[in-house]
Amino acid sequence: MTSDLELDRVAKLYGEVTALHDVSVTIPEGEFFSFLGPSGCGKTTVLRLISGFIDPSAGDIRLGGRTLAGIAPHRRPTALIFQNLALFPLMSVADNVAFGLTVRGVPLAERRRRAADMLEFVALGGFGDRRIEELSGGQRQRVAIARALAVEPAVLLLDEPLSALDLKLRQHMRSELRAMQRRSGVTFIYITHDQGEALAMSDRVAVMSEGRIEQIGSSEDVYNRPATAFVASFVGENNMLRGRVDAADASCAVVATPFGSLRGGNPAGLRTGDDAMLFVRPERLRPAAIGADVQTVIESRVTSQVFEGSVVNVTLERPGGRDIVVTLSNDGSAQKLSPGDRHRFAFDAREAIVLPAATLAHE
Amino acid sequence: MNDMTRTLGRGGTAMCIGGTAFWIVVLVLAPHVMMIDFSLRPSLILSDAGGPRDHWQLTNYANLIFDPLGGQIFAKTIWASIMVTAVTLAICYPLAFYLAQIVPRHRLRLLMLLLIVPFWINEILRTFAWQILLAQKGPINTLLLDLQLIADPIRFTRGNAGVLIGMTYAYILFMVFPIYSAMETLDRSQIEASRDLGARWWSVHRYIIVPHAKPGIASGCIVTFMLAAGSFAVPQILGGVDSLWFTQLIYNRFNVGDWNAGAAYAVALEALCLVFVLAMMRLFRVGLRDIAR
Amino acid sequence: MTPSDRPLRLLLAVYLVLFLAYLFLPLGFMSVAAFNEFRFPAVTPWRGFTLKWFVALAEDPLLWDALATSILIGVAVVLVSLPLGLAGALTLTRLRLRARSGLYAMLVSPVLIPGIVIGISTIMLWDRAFGLKGNWYIATFAQASFISAYAMLLFLARLQRLDPQLEEAALDLGATPRQTFFRITLPFLMPAILAAAALGFMQSFENYNTTLFSIGIDQTLTIYIASKVRTALTPAVNALAVIMIALTVIGTVVFEITQRRKAARVALAARRRRAADAAELDRTGAAPAPR
Numbered sequence: 001m002t003s004d005l006e007l008d009r010v011a012k013l014y015g016e017v018t019a020l021h022d023v024s025v026t027i028p029e030g031e032f033f034s035f036l037g038p039s040g041c042g043k044t045t046v047l048r049l050i051s052g053f054i055d056p057s058a059g060d061i062r063l064g065g066r067t068l069a070g071i072a073p074h075r076r077p078t079a080l081i082f083q084n085l086a087l088f089p090l091m092s093v094a095d096n097v098a099f100g101l102t103v104r105g106v107p108l109a110e111r112r113r114r115a116a117d118m119l120e121f122v123a124l125g126g127f128g129d130r131r132i133e134e135l136s137g138g139q140r141q142r143v144a145i146a147r148a149l150a151v152e153p154a155v156l157l158l159d160e161p162l163s164a165l166d167l168k169l170r171q172h173m174r175s176e177l178r179a180m181q182r183r184s185g186v187t188f189i190y191i192t193h194d195q196g197e198a199l200a201m202s203d204r205v206a207v208m209s210e211g212r213i214e215q216i217g218s219s220e221d222v223y224n225r226p227a228t229a230f231v232a233s234f235v236g237e238n239n240m241l242r243g244r245v246d247a248a249d250a251s252c253a254v255v256a257t258p259f260g261s262l263r264g265g266n267p268a269g270l271r272t273g274d275d276a277m278l279f280v281r282p283e284r285l286r287p288a289a290i291g292a293d294v295q296t297v298i299e300s301r302v303t304s305q306v307f308e309g310s311v312v313n314v315t316l317e318r319p320g321g322r323d324i325v326v327t328l329s330n331d332g333s334a335q336k337l338s339p340g341d342r343h344r345f346a347f348d349a350r351e352a353i354v355l356p357a358a359t360l361a362h363e
Numbered sequence: 364m365n366d367m368t369r370t371l372g373r374g375g376t377a378m379c380i381g382g383t384a385f386w387i388v389v390l391v392l393a394p395h396v397m398m399i400d401f402s403l404r405p406s407l408i409l410s411d412a413g414g415p416r417d418h419w420q421l422t423n424y425a426n427l428i429f430d431p432l433g434g435q436i437f438a439k440t441i442w443a444s445i446m447v448t449a450v451t452l453a454i455c456y457p458l459a460f461y462l463a464q465i466v467p468r469h470r471l472r473l474l475m476l477l478l479i480v481p482f483w484i485n486e487i488l489r490t491f492a493w494q495i496l497l498a499q500k501g502p503i504n505t506l507l508l509d510l511q512l513i514a515d516p517i518r519f520t521r522g523n524a525g526v527l528i529g530m531t532y533a534y535i536l537f538m539v540f541p542i543y544s545a546m547e548t549l550d551r552s553q554i555e556a557s558r559d560l561g562a563r564w565w566s567v568h569r570y571i572i573v574p575h576a577k578p579g580i581a582s583g584c585i586v587t588f589m590l591a592a593g594s595f596a597v598p599q600i601l602g603g604v605d606s607l608w609f610t611q612l613i614y615n616r617f618n619v620g621d622w623n624a625g626a627a628y629a630v631a632l633e634a635l636c637l638v639f640v641l642a643m644m645r646l647f648r649v650g651l652r653d654i655a656r
Numbered sequence: 657m658t659p660s661d662r663p664l665r666l667l668l669a670v671y672l673v674l675f676l677a678y679l680f681l682p683l684g685f686m687s688v689a690a691f692n693e694f695r696f697p698a699v700t701p702w703r704g705f706t707l708k709w710f711v712a713l714a715e716d717p718l719l720w721d722a723l724a725t726s727i728l729i730g731v732a733v734v735l736v737s738l739p740l741g742l743a744g745a746l747t748l749t750r751l752r753l754r755a756r757s758g759l760y761a762m763l764v765s766p767v768l769i770p771g772i773v774i775g776i777s778t779i780m781l782w783d784r785a786f787g788l789k790g791n792w793y794i795a796t797f798a799q800a801s802f803i804s805a806y807a808m809l810l811f812l813a814r815l816q817r818l819d820p821q822l823e824e825a826a827l828d829l830g831a832t833p834r835q836t837f838f839r840i841t842l843p844f845l846m847p848a849i850l851a852a853a854a855l856g857f858m859q860s861f862e863n864y865n866t867t868l869f870s871i872g873i874d875q876t877l878t879i880y881i882a883s884k885v886r887t888a889l890t891p892a893v894n895a896l897a898v899i900m901i902a903l904t905v906i907g908t909v910v911f912e913i914t915q916r917r918k919a920a921r922v923a924l925a926a927r928r929r930r931a932a933d934a935a936e937l938d939r940t941g942a943a944p945a946p947r
Contacts, residue, residue: 051828053369072369074827074836086825090843100829103839133925136932151829166937367750370823372833380751382743387762390740390801394777401780458675461668474672476908481679483904485862487882488897492682494885495689495697502685505700532682564664585768593770595865600885610772610865617776617869626780633773640768 003029003064003077003154005050005187010059012045019045020211022059027189027204029154032181034190034198037208038234043191045211047157050189051080063154079148080157084164085140087132093119093143094128100151118146122180137165141173149184156181158190162197174200195235199223207231225267229358232279239285239324241278242357245270253354254295258319263295264352275357280347282313282327287337288346296352298324299344302337316345401626423627433612433628440609441635443523444591447530448538448584454531455538455583460572462539463546464554482536490600493529497601525601526608533597534590538583545579546572581647588643589636687901690894697891709895716892722880725792726861729876732796733803733860734853740800741807741852742845748808749815764809766802774798775869790872798870799860806859807852814848 005027012020020042027033035043048054050061052073061068068076079100088096095102098115106114119125122142127135135143141161148156158177162170178201181188192198198205199219206216207230215227226232233240241257248254253266255278264278288297300316303323310330314337315323326345337343367376403419427433466474481489496503497519504516519525549572557567573580598608609632616625643649685699690710693703713719744763753759766774778798782788818841826836842849864878871879884893 053824055365072827073824074830074832078828080825080828082821082825084819084821086819086821088822088825088840099826099831099839103826103829103831103835131925133922134928134932136929136936138936139932147829169936366752367746368833370750370820370827370833371746371837375833375837379743379746382740383747383759383763386740386744386801386804387759390778390797390804391762391766394774394781394798394801397780397784398773398777400784454675457668457671461672465665465668476912477676478679480904480908481683483858483908484683484897484901485878485881487864487878487885488686488893488900489682491697491881491885491893491897492686495685495699496682498698500698500700502699532678535679589768589770593772593865595772595868596882599882610770613772613776614869622780622783625776629773629776632770636768636770 003187005155005189006062007046007050008060008062010046010049010056010061012042012049012054013057018211020049020056023211023213024059025206025213025216027155027187029187030185031203032178032188032190032201034192034202034205035208036192036195036198036205036235038193040210041208042211043208044159046208047080047159047189047191050155051078051157052076077154078157079151079153079155081144081148081159081161083159083161085144085161087140087143087147089132091132092128093124093130093132093135096132096143097128097146097150099147104151114150115146118150119143121149121183122146123176138169138173141165145177145180149186153186155187155189158188160192163192163194170197177201199235207234209234226279226353226355227267229277229279229355229360232277232353232355233360237282237325237327238279239282240360241280243276243278245272245274245276245354248272248274252349255354258321259298259300261295262298262352263293263349264354265350266354268354268356270354270356276354277357278352278354280352282325284347284351285324285326285345286328286347287333288344292344292346293349296349297344297346299342300324301342302339304339305337316343398626399630401623402630403627404623406621406623423624424631426624427627427631436607436612437609437631437635440592443527443608444588447527447534447591448587450527451531451535451538451587452580452584455535455542456580459539459542459546459576459579460568462543464549464551478536478539486533487596487600489533490529490597493525493532494600497525497528520601520603521605523602523606526598526606529597529601530591530594533594534587537586537590541579541583541586542576543579545576549575577647578649581643581649585640585643588639592636592639593632683897683901686894687898690891690898692891695890697889697894709891710899712890712892713895713899718875719877719880719896722875722877725874726876726878729792729796729799729867730857730860732793733799734856736796736800737804737807737856738849738852740804742811742849744804744808745811745815748812764805767805769802771863771865772869774801775866778866779870790870792871792874795867795871795874795876798866799863802866803856803859807856810848810852810855811845814845818844 007023007025010020010023011018023042023046035046037043045054049056050068052068052071055069063077088099091099094112094115097118098111101111101114116125116128119127122145124139124142124146127139127143132140132143144161145156161177162173165173174197177188177190190198190201199222202219204216204218205222207214207222209230215222215231217225217227222231222235226235229240232238241255241259241262243255243257246254246256246261248266248270250269251266252263253270253276254261254263255276257278262278264280270276285298288299298316300318302314303317304315306313306315307330312328312330314326314328316326318324324345367379371379402423403421405420405422427437462471462474495501498504499516499518504513507513508516517524519528553571554567557571562570593610594608595610595614598606598611602608602611609628613625613628613632616622616628686697689697689699691705691707692698693706693708694701748756748760748763775795775798778801779790779794782790782794782797788794822840822844823836826840827833831839861876862878863876864882867876868879868882875883881893881896884890
């Protein structure tokens with residue numbers, strides 16, 4: 001209650017261009033919340049609005065019930081971890097971490113103590129006297145976090161902090177960040193275009209596209225129950241089949257696709273005649289048993305089979321579009337599928353989703 | 364303005380804008396306005412100031428154009444400055460090329476230092492050094508006489524030779540550096556490619572190097588011309604009564620108290636430089652940012 | 657370059673040597689004349705080695721006065737030009753203006769105007785406005801008009817390398833704009849400030865045209881030298897030249913040494929960073945990546 005962050009119908013326009021349309025979300029205190037989306041979707045704008053470096057064109061941002069409008073960045077209880085970290089090069093590690101305390105007039109002894117505590121917290125105890133130029137990428141990350149947490153912000157904002165790091169290091173830091181957030185209890189607001197990151201670390205995720213929030217939900221919600229075609233295609237790998245709805249009721253819809261009529265769940269309440277997209281995940285397709293329901297079967301020619309260790313990715317030909325991808329676990333069933341042959345694959349209708357058609361960037 | 368107050372605060376922003384305004388108005392514009400005003404007023408004795416004869420007129424400029432001495436010297440200054448610029452360019456071009464494309468990197472820094480050090484010595488002293496060299500009984504004359512190349516010592520201070528030599532020496536580095544900077548950015552492989560295609564050295568320079576170095580050449584010429592046209596110490600030290608420079612005319616006007624004519628002459632000089640700068644910029648297609656070092 | 661270029665390279669190398677001789681020989685002659693017993697500055701005829709001109713120099717009261725005036729104006733010019741140059745640089749980089757290039761042109765224009773015109777116009781302003789006829793502070797203002805421009809160019813170059821996120825980070829952490837400026841921006845600008853101060857002082861010290869026309873009856877060292885050169889000529893001037901050359905050479909050597917030290921420090925830090933990065937990669941590579 002005391003430090004819930006609330007965005008209330010926030011919009012931002014730059015002349016003719018709308019960066020954000022009417023964004024609303026409430027983030028309770030202590031949550032790890034991510035804004036996920038491709039570049040240009042507006043997530044950076046959200047961060048800069050919360051931190052105070054730009055002002056909204058419409059709407060309000062409130063923290064703990066009180067508006068942040070008109071409050072300059074240096075007086076907001078938010079702290080931002082910049083994408084390139086922005087560590088002060090002419091200062092030592094300890095001076096960097098203590099910076100926020102120094103400018104608040106905290107006395108020297110206490111500053112030193114709190115900076116040292118913070119460095120311990122991020123597992124950099126004893127690094128106080130080092131110079132910034134000599135630190136590795138991961139170490140700099142932690143200094144940035146220590147520096148931000150030292151001022152005890154209500155909200156910590158992170159701008160794609162892991163994008164500059166090596167792959168293995170990135171994965172290592174993911175769990176570190178998550179652990180730090182849990183230990184400190186501070187609200188983390190994280191923006192990224194990497195959906196693996198967002199799903200792994202967050203309590204909840206807001207998927208954004210072109211200045212709008214498409215869906216807010218837990219990682220599991222957003223993956224298994226996407227609310228819009230954009231979310232379904234952006235989060236994780238998904239096969240998308242476009243067509244018109246042949247029949248529909250409250251729970252299911254049948255879509256006329258190039259592979260025939262296929263059935264899936266109908267959470268959006270589509271009706272006969274609507275333009276729709278049917279989504280089924282690669283891992284939900286398996287070789288069809290004889291006599292499977294024809295509305296859950298895709299039959300096509302196998303174009304390739306790629307062995308990737310624990311899974312085998314099989315691609316099926318789709319006339320006039322991208323190949324369908326089937327992900328099979330490495331249990332031997334893939335061996336029977338030779339490229340060039342026609343095979344049938346089935347899915348569970350409850351695991352497919354029919355959503356209103358939308359223009360997607362990567363069709 | 365918002366961006367600025369965000370990072371500098373309201374007070375800081377006010378100081379920055381205020382400082383800039385002070386600079387423009389008090390240090391640049393107001394003096395100019397005053398000078399133009401002075402130049403348009405006739406030269407009056409104190410009691411007449413503010414009286415009926417004190418109004419704007421073009422007499423001072425008319426005097427400059429129609430007075431044989433003034434007009435002649437103005438023209439000579441232009442011509443001689445162009446000469447200095449041309450000679451300096453000819454001398455500096457090979458050197459700039461050598462530095463930019465041939466000298467290996469590790470030797471470059473030392474060479475640059477060697478070139479710059481003389482230029483941190485006062486211009487007056489450097490000109491004075493030539494006065495010693497060019498004196499009637501000085502080393503150059505002594506050498507030429509000993510070698511029996513001349514019969515009488517050359518009087519460098521009679522006529523323009525001494526002044527031109529002195530100016531070339533004084534301003535030569537202002538030509539080397541811009542050309543060098545421009546040439547340095549030329550990828551060596553372009554030269555090699557053109558030679559590989561059969562071009563002789565003439566063509567390589569004409570078609571590849573000179574076009575690339577154009578901004579540098581232009582800015583070097585502009586600066587050299589302006590320094591030469593506005594030069595005062597060099598003509599004073601190395602010149603004689605028959606090689607007056609325009610700046611010396613201005614000085615004379617001030618010495619006799621005729622600020623108005625002096626102002627008109629100064630405005631004429633400035634107009635000359637402005638016209639030259641703009642013409643060169645247009646001709647060579649360079650912008651202001653290329654010139655200011 | 658091909659072997660057939662050897663003659664060309666040789667020619668250019670010879671050219672370089674001639675050029676350097678051209679630059680240094682006059683200075684050499686001038687310096688040698690300072691030790692000549694002959695009462696006019698000359699190398700021929702040589703009348704014997706002496707140091708008496710150096711002594712004469714030290715005993716000349718006018719010289720010391722002129723030197724004091726030069727230093728006074730130099731310091732004053734730096735105190736005026738640096739803040740103005742900084743104000744101009746900050747305004748140009750931060751204020752969103754459509755007339756930005758026009759503003760830039762106007763601020764830089766004094767650099768392109770002949771020095772005597774600047775001196776003349778300044779003195780005319782002060783005469784009209786305050787009835788003053790020329791003294792050290794009028795000369796200061798005249799010089800400041802273009803020395804501020806040089807300072808501004810140095811600041812602009814340095815500001816371009818300032819990561820704007822550094823200032824934003826400071827603000828974000830709670831520093832007021834004022835604190836941000838003094839703790840982050842100014843320290844970052846320090847190398848440019850020092851360079852501008854040194855450059856400004858030197859330019860002011862050796863300026864002739866502008867100062868001559870705006871200083872009235874006072875004299876700076878440069879003006880003093882020029883008047884000596886034209887009138888009462890003794891090798892004392894050469895002695896002064898020798899001293900100035902020596903100071904310049906020493907200054908250059910010191911500068912070079914500090915530059916080399918700085919480069920070494922930067923290289924060391926970079927090496928350490930690479931080592932830290934490599935070590936980190938080893939550590940995390942050994943840990944199994946979470947699935």
